[in-house]
Amino acid sequence: MKTGLAKITLALMAAGAISTSAHAATTLVYCSEGSPEGFNPAFYTAGTTFDATSKNMFNRLVEFKLGTTETEPGLAESYEVSSDGLEYTFHLRKGVKFHTSKDFTPTRDFNADDVIFTFDRQGNKDNPYHAVSGGSYEYFTGMGMDTLIKEMVKVDDYTVKFILTKPEAPFIANLAMDFASIFSKEQADFYMKKGTPEKLDIDPVATGPFQKVQYQKDSLIRYTAFEDYWKGKAQIDRLVFSITPDASVRYAKLKAGECDVMPYPNPADLKQMEADPNINLMSQEGLNVGYLAFNTQKEPFTDVRVRQALSLATDKSAIIDAVFQGAGKSAKNPIPPTMWSYNNNVVDYPYDPVKAKKLLAEAGYPDGFSTNIWAMPVQRPYNPNARRMAEIMQEDWSKIGVKAEIVSYEWGEYLNRSKNGEHDTVLLGWTGDNGDPDNFLYVLLGCDAVGGANRAQWCNEEFNNLLLKAKQTSDKAERTKEYEEAQVVFKREAPWITVAHSVVYEPIRKEVKGYKIDPLGGHYFYNVSK
Amino acid sequence: MFQFIFRRLSLVIPTFIGITLLTFTLIRLIPGDPIEVMAGERGVSAERHAELSAQLGFDKPLYVQYFHYVTGVLQGDLGNSLITREPVMKEFLTLFPATIELALCAAIFAILIGLPAGILAAVKRGTVIDHSVMTFSLTGYSMPIFWWALLLMLVFSVNLGWTPVSGRIDVVYWIEDVTGFMLIDSLLSDEAGAFSSAVAHLILPSIVLGTIPMAVIARMTRSSMLEVLSEDYIRTARAKGIAPWRVIVIHALRNALIPVITVIGLQVGILLSGAILTETVFAWPGIGKWLIESIGRRDYPVVQGGILIVACIIIVVNLLVDITYGIVNPRIRHSR
Numbered sequence: 122m123k124t125g126l127a128k129i130t131l132a133l134m135a136a137g138a139i140s141t142s143a144h145a146a147t148t149l150v151y152c153s154e155g156s157p158e159g160f161n162p163a164f165y166t167a168g169t170t171f172d173a174t175s176k177n178m179f180n181r182l183v184e185f186k187l188g189t190t191e192t193e194p195g196l197a198e199s200y201e202v203s204s205d206g207l208e209y210t211f212h213l214r215k216g217v218k219f220h221t222s223k224d225f226t227p228t229r230d231f232n233a234d235d236v237i238f239t240f241d242r243q244g245n246k247d248n249p250y251h252a253v254s255g256g257s258y259e260y261f262t263g264m265g266m267d268t269l270i271k272e273m274v275k276v277d278d279y280t281v282k283f284i285l286t287k288p289e290a291p292f293i294a295n296l297a298m299d300f301a302s303i304f305s306k307e308q309a310d311f312y313m314k315k316g317t318p319e320k321l322d323i324d325p326v327a328t329g330p331f332q333k334v335q336y337q338k339d340s341l342i343r344y345t346a347f348e349d350y351w352k353g354k355a356q357i358d359r360l361v362f363s364i365t366p367d368a369s370v371r372y373a374k375l376k377a378g379e380c381d382v383m384p385y386p387n388p389a390d391l392k393q394m395e396a397d398p399n400i401n402l403m404s405q406e407g408l409n410v411g412y413l414a415f416n417t418q419k420e421p422f423t424d425v426r427v428r429q430a431l432s433l434a435t436d437k438s439a440i441i442d443a444v445f446q447g448a449g450k451s452a453k454n455p456i457p458p459t460m461w462s463y464n465n466n467v468v469d470y471p472y473d474p475v476k477a478k479k480l481l482a483e484a485g486y487p488d489g490f491s492t493n494i495w496a497m498p499v500q501r502p503y504n505p506n507a508r509r510m511a512e513i514m515q516e517d518w519s520k521i522g523v524k525a526e527i528v529s530y531e532w533g534e535y536l537n538r539s540k541n542g543e544h545d546t547v548l549l550g551w552t553g554d555n556g557d558p559d560n561f562l563y564v565l566l567g568c569d570a571v572g573g574a575n576r577a578q579w580c581n582e583e584f585n586n587l588l589l590k591a592k593q594t595s596d597k598a599e600r601t602k603e604y605e606e607a608q609v610v611f612k613r614e615a616p617w618i619t620v621a622h623s624v625v626y627e628p629i630r631k632e633v634k635g636y637k638i639d640p641l642g643g644h645y646f647y648n649v650s651k
Numbered sequence: 652m653f654q655f656i657f658r659r660l661s662l663v664i665p666t667f668i669g670i671t672l673l674t675f676t677l678i679r680l681i682p683g684d685p686i687e688v689m690a691g692e693r694g695v696s697a698e699r700h701a702e703l704s705a706q707l708g709f710d711k712p713l714y715v716q717y718f719h720y721v722t723g724v725l726q727g728d729l730g731n732s733l734i735t736r737e738p739v740m741k742e743f744l745t746l747f748p749a750t751i752e753l754a755l756c757a758a759i760f761a762i763l764i765g766l767p768a769g770i771l772a773a774v775k776r777g778t779v780i781d782h783s784v785m786t787f788s789l790t791g792y793s794m795p796i797f798w799w800a801l802l803l804m805l806v807f808s809v810n811l812g813w814t815p816v817s818g819r820i821d822v823v824y825w826i827e828d829v830t831g832f833m834l835i836d837s838l839l840s841d842e843a844g845a846f847s848s849a850v851a852h853l854i855l856p857s858i859v860l861g862t863i864p865m866a867v868i869a870r871m872t873r874s875s876m877l878e879v880l881s882e883d884y885i886r887t888a889r890a891k892g893i894a895p896w897r898v899i900v901i902h903a904l905r906n907a908l909i910p911v912i913t914v915i916g917l918q919v920g921i922l923l924s925g926a927i928l929t930e931t932v933f934a935w936p937g938i939g940k941w942l943i944e945s946i947g948r949r950d951y952p953v954v955q956g957g958i959l960i961v962a963c964i965i966i967v968v969n970l971l972v973d974i975t976y977g978i979v980n981p982r983i984r985h986s987r
Contacts, residue, residue, distance in 0.1 A: 150822050155944075158734050166691060255736045257703060263693050337828060338745050339936035340819060361822045365934040369801060374816045376809050533683035533949065540694050551692055564693075573694050 146358035147651050149633070151644065152371040152380035153362040156339050159254075161322035162299040163243055166259050168642050171299045173342055173362060176643040178220075179302035179327040182211055182236065183293055187645060188637040190408065190460060190556025192297045196231060196328065202595050206288030211236070213279040218349040219305045220332035222324050227307055231328055233275045238306035244270055250309055254322045260300035264554070265289075288593040290600060294555040303328065330355045330647040339364055356635070356650035375400065375628060381651065382629045382636060384644060388446045388505065394628045405638040406450060407625040408457050410561070411503035411550035412617040413494070413514065414577040416542055426484040428615040431546075432470040433477035434521045435514055435618055444510045445621060452619040454608045456561045459640050460553070461597070462604035467612050469619075478521045489522025495539060495547040496529050502623055502642075503550030510548060510620070542578045548620075549576055556641060558604045563588045566616065577616035584610045655977060659970050666966060671724060674958045675717050678951055685709075685733055685949035707733065720955065729956030734948055739956035743938065748831030749819065750937035753860060753929070754922035756853050760861035761868055762915065768865075769872025769911075773880060774899060784869060791866035800859045800932040807855060814855050817934040821848040856933040860926050864918040871914045875907040882906075909980055916972030923968065924961040 157173035158165045165171075175181075184195035197211040217231035242250040243258040244267050261267060269289055274282040285292065295301065305326050312320045324333070328351065331344035342362040346355040363380055365371045371383040372390050376397070386394065394402045415422040415431070422428055437451045453469035456462070481489065496511035497504065504510060511527045518525050525546075530538060539547045551574075554560050564570060567588055568580035584607050591603040611617075629636050635648045686695060686703050695703070704710045708719065723730055729739035765788075772784040808816040819833045820826060824845040826836050834853075837845035879885065880903055888898050925939025938957060945953035 148822060159736065164736075166689075166693070255706070257706070259690065259693075259695075262699065263695075335825070335828075337936060338742065339940060340749070340934070341822065343822075343825060363818055363822060363934070364936070365817055366940070367931055367934070370804070370817050370932055370934060373801075373804050373809050377812065377816050379816050379818070379822075531681070531683040533685070533687035536690070536692070536694060537684060537687045549692060573696065574692065 147356075148359040148361060149357045149382070149646060149649055149651055150361045150363050150380040151646065152365045152374050152383040153342075153644075154364075154368075154371070154385055155366055156364055157342070159322060160325055160333065160336075161254065161304075162302050163239075163258050163261060164254065164322070166263075172644045175299035175302040176639075176645050177331045177344065177360065177647070178325075178329045178333060179299075180217075180329050181297055181301045181303060182213075183297045185297050185556065185639070185641060187648060188639065190553070190640050192293055192556075195297070196236075196303055200293075206290070206593060206595055207285050209283045209285070209292065210276070211281050211283070213281065214351065215279060217328050217351045218347075219308070219328055220326040220347055222308075222326050222332075224320070224324065225308050225311055225326060227305060227326060229307060231303070231305075232278045233281045234278075234306045235303050236281045237273050237275055238309060239301070239304050240266075240270065240273060242304075242309075243267075243300070249313060250318060250321070253318045258300065260298060260554075264295050264298070264300075266295065288595075290592055290595045291555065291557040291559040293595075294557040294560070298555050331360050352647070355647050357646065360646050372628070375630065378630065380630075381633045382627065382644070382646075382649075384627060386626050386628055388448050391448070391626060394626075399631050400628050401631050401633070403627045403629060403636070403638055404624050405640060406457060406459055407502055407623045408459060408553040408556065408640045408642065409503040409550060410452055410455055410457060410622055411449075411501075411510075411548070411620045412452070412455070413620060414547050414549060414579075414617050415615075416545055416547070416576075416578055417616050418542060418578040419545060421484065421486060421490055422545065424484045425614055426480050427486065429470065430477040430480040430484065430521065431518060431523065432615050432618050433473045433480065434523070435517050436472045437620060438472070439517075440510055440513050441621055443513060444504070444506050445623060446505075448505075448624045448626065449621040450624065452622050453612070455566065455611060455617065455619055456558050456604075456608070457553070457622045460556065460558055460561070462558045462601040464605040464608040466605075467608050469612070470615070474517075474520050481521055481523075486522075489518075489524065491524045491526070492545040493526045493528045495535065495544045496527050497532070497535060497548055498529050499532050501550055502552060502625070503621070504548060505623070507548045539576050540573060542572070542576075544576075547576050552642060554641075558600075559588065559592060562604065562607060562611075563592070566611065579614075579616035581610065581614055581616075584614070656970075656974065659973055663966055663970075667963075670959055670962045671721055671955070672717070674955045675720060678946070678949070678954045679713070681946075681949070683949050685951065688949050689733070724956075724959065729959070730952035732945070732953045733950045734945075734953075739952050742941065742953070743957060743960055745828075745831065746936055746938045746941050749833070749935060750923060750925050750930075750939070752832050752834060753853065753856055753926070753935055753937060754919065756857035757861035757922055757926075758864065758915070758919050760857050761864035761918065764861075765865040765868030766872055766911070769869040770876055770899065770904065772869070772873040773876030776877060781873075784873070788866035788869040791862045792870070794862055796859060796863070796928040797932060799862065800855070800929060803855050803859060804932070815848075815852050817852075817932070819849065819852050819935065820845065821852075824848060856929055856935055859932070860922065860929040864915075864922065867914055867918060868911065872907065872911050875910045876903060879903045879907040905979070909976060912975055912979065913972060916968055916975070920965040920968040923964050 153172060155169045157170040158167060160174050162171055162175035181195045182197040183192045186193045196214050196217060198214050200209055200211045202209055213233060219227040242248045243261040269285055270283060271286045272284040276282055308326050309321050312318050330347055330350045332347050333344055335343040341364060344360040346358050348354055365374060368385055368387045372386060374380045375383050394400050415428050417423060441449050441451055453467055454464060494511045494514055497507040515525045515527060551565055565574055566579060568585045571578050571580050587603045587607040591600040594600060625638060627638055632651055634650045639645060686700055708716060731738050732742060768784045772781040775781050804816055807814045824842050826840050826845060829836050829839055833849045837849040885898060885903055888902050925937050927939040927943050930937045930940040942957045
């Protein structure tokens with residue numbers, strides 16, 4: 122018996138030795154939260170899809186410097202902006218190779234044709250690829266690129282000029298977004314010729330640090346490090362996305378060593394994670410804001426004193442404790458503190474029910490009034506429990522005589538009705554797309570967005586003019602000044618109660634080195650080693 | 652026999668029409684616009700909304716949409732997912748092998764434990780064995796699956812390290828998708844240890860998913876056996892001096908099995924239609940999780956198509972059960 126056991130042990134050890142030598146390649150396992158919607162990032166808006174595609178497979182002309190919201194050169198080595206802000210000339214990097222897929226082997230390096238193809242496909246209805254695979258480019262149109270880009274000119278193989286219809290400073294930040302990931306025109310032509318253009322969106326070759334090898338829906342995605350990556354091969358050899366939808370299970374896998382990095386932990390598990398010697402719990406303030414928007418076109422919220430009174434009557438610290446369980450930071454500005462131009466001099470409305478009551482009386486409502494609070498039916502990063510948040514506000518407001526009824530609808534319905542301004546007050550939030558303040562301030566509070574993402578239905582000339590001015594200059598110092606001023610106007614006018622910025626937590630195994638949290642919410646593995 | 656099968660089959664057509672109509676209407680009755688859900692906080696402009704509606708065919712009257720859907724189904728086309736844009740049938744076929752694999756293992760577990768336990772409880776009626784079997788099966792029957800799965804996972808995977816936490820195979824094995832069944836694919840691959848890894852990954856999910864069916868089977872077997880054991884012919888058989896095990900296995904069990912087969916059939920049908928909780932907890936890429944996610948996203952084609960296929964599976968399994976009756980009990984076959 123003993124010898125038998127010893128034999129088995131030896132055999133196992135030998136097998137182990139063989140398998141370690143066969144699998145000496147370092148594999149990093151990321152327990153992702155869901156399947157990507159597809160492999161062309163231009164079609165989608167979900168972070169899950171971007172992690173699996175644009176963040177690790179693709180490159181863009183400009184990219185976000187890892188761990189910041191600032192941009193750095195990507196496939197374009199440099200660019201110039203004309204003095205009127207209408208022409209952007211990009212000088213492209215030479216010697217950039219594309220991946221090789223099962224069907225397709227590229228014969229040339231990345232050049233200007235690829236850039237023009239990528240954007241022309243999305244903006245030009247006559248491009249033969251425009252309608253392929255359903256052809257809806259939500260981010261491209263959502264960021265207004267379809268009306269912004271007037272023309273693209275190929276100056277030579279390595280120079281591309283974008284001519285815009287109007288000066289738009291956030292243009293560069295937009296080009297660092299996922300939808301602007303560069304595709305290979307050669308591969309597109311190859312599939313078009315074969316009559317299977319939709320394959321481009323299933324199995325694209327790109328220029329990024331990892332190439333996709335296998336995808337099994339709802340199970341896993343396998344990548345290998347791209348040997349010829351222009352920045353140099355990644356330090357890990359293989360990258361696996363092990364798709365694990367439940368947060369407790371992701372944590373169990375992390376503990377058992379079945380995954381190295383996991384996103385979106387349960388707030389309840391954080392304490393235990395912090396105490397675990399094998400786990401390094403990383404955290405950073407997220408690029409988001411959770412807010413309550415007053416419908417400023419409806420009585421009594423047309424009166425700024427009423428909005429101020431309710432801001433004074435809301436105890437944010439109670440919300441941070443109860444709703445965010447500490448994983449949030451009280452917000453005073455509509456943009457998060459990690460974003461440039463954040464105005465730290467703005468003074469928030471303190472919790473002061475006495476003053477609130479006085480203001481309300483001045484506005485003509487000494488006994489308060491009846492209203493409603495819309496609470497989202499879903500959990501979002503900027504608001505983990507809208508119902509609870511609404512209840513706390515309801516109680517706070519009742520102390521100054523304001524009786525609020527809590528209302529909720531199915532998510533799609535909720536978004537649609539609040540867009541149309543059917544609410545009195547509505548809870549919602551935003552996660553930044555490109556790290557530009559314009560992406561919060563103008564998108565959510567600009568006059569153009571009334572009837573759309575501007576749930577406060579708030580159009581303030583002073584505020585809006587500052588934003589328009591900031592859009593038109595690419596001088597960052599000047600833009601900063603304008604945005605800082607806009608935040609002061611915002612606070613004074615109080616179209617929102619800015620509730621909180623949530624904190625993002627990412628537990629990783631101790632052996633994982635070089636991982637950085639992306640403030641824009643992505644998960645990048647190029648710099649990681651194990 | 653053929654007439655019997657034919658009669659059963661003719662009932663399938665109205666059932667089929669009913670299912671298509673029901674799924675088509677029900678998913679549209681849930682409030683929520685798939686385009687709004689897709690767009691999220693950003694929202695879409697009214698023009699873009701109209702454009703997308705037209706593209707997806709939502710601008711047409713409902714009866715036209717239904718007609719399109721049914722014509723598609725009759726030609727074998729279930730439409731494309733609104734999210735992934737892949738054909739519904741293709742997505743189903745990629746995910747279904749995982750569901751079958753798990754369902755069969757769970758069913759084997761449930762039958763292997765449930766059947767003998769039920770027989771034992773009936774034979775040893777009123778003893779400690781009977782009581783403990785019944786207590787266990789009642790506990791199993793009322794077990795909250797989510798909790799049970801996490802408990803087993805914490806004990807066996809995290810603390811003891813005996814079984815893997817979730818997934819279908821260890822990530823070090825790069826298995827090509829040949830049949831979609833991991834047990835078979837891992838055998839086909841030449842990677843040493845892949846097969847045992849696939850088996851290890853099946854253990855906990857099969858136990859979790861098999862727990863309720865096991866309890867149901869054990870209880871059903873016990874009560875059915877008790878009924879049969881009190882029949883006159885069993886007493887006669889015993890009086891004739893036939894060996895006790897022979898009385899139980901040959902004389903009693905065969906008759907007691909009929910209701911048990913019904914129950915097993917129903918349970919297997921349910922297992923094959925996807926196990927939402929088990930699949931979610933163990934990150935098992937099956938159809939239960941797929942359907943639930945598409946309901947959340949208002950992915951109409953997937954919900955309609957997926958439910959239709961699942962309903963067809965249940966119909967087929969029920970048909971097979973009916974036919975099995977005929978084999979086990981000739982009286983059923985002849986009486987119709």
